[in-house]
Amino acid sequence: MFFGTWNASEIMPQLATGMLFGSVLLVMFSVLIVKVFYLMTLSRALKNCSPQARKSYPGMIWLELIPVIGVVWSFVNVIQVSGSIGNEFRRRNIASEDSPSIMLGIIACILGVGTAVFPFAGVAGVICWIIYWMKISDYCHILRTGVHYNNPQQPNCC
Numbered sequence: 001m002f003f004g005t006w007n008a009s010e011i012m013p014q015l016a017t018g019m020l021f022g023s024v025l026l027v028m029f030s031v032l033i034v035k036v037f038y039l040m041t042l043s044r045a046l047k048n049c050s051p052q053a054r055k056s057y058p059g060m061i062w063l064e065l066i067p068v069i070g071v072v073w074s075f076v077n078v079i080q081v082s083g084s085i086g087n088e089f090r091r092r093n094i095a096s097e098d099s100p101s102i103m104l105g106i107i108a109c110i111l112g113v114g115t116a117v118f119p120f121a122g123v124a125g126v127i128c129w130i131i132y133w134m135k136i137s138d139y140c141h142i143l144r145t146g147v148h149y150n151n152p153q154q155p156n157c158c
Contacts, residue, residue, distance in 0.1 A: 053091050056076075
């Protein structure tokens, strides 16, 4: 096949299949990298909570990477991380809701699962997920420094 004439009708389907397969692998790898950074944020949030305030161990966050279990575990992570942050805020006398951002996280999980039935839910799910991730990162900063990004002059505020 390398020597002689090439027939375009034989090569094009193989080339198209290879490009499609490569593109799918690239997207899957990119999604995995983003997911790892998200889970690192959740784990860091739990590590910034005292052991008494934690509802889960930081290492348990990573169970979300297991293919089928991860769908259910995403809900568990949202509930446990939000509850742990709320417990830590109460322990430190930082004003906040009981489980900060729990509703946003649950909505992001529901929309993520709903994408299988309603594809347009995926866009809304990704938006909610990114906002939830940003909020958890902000809470992580508050737990680490005691200062809120939006008002650095006033410590212990939310």
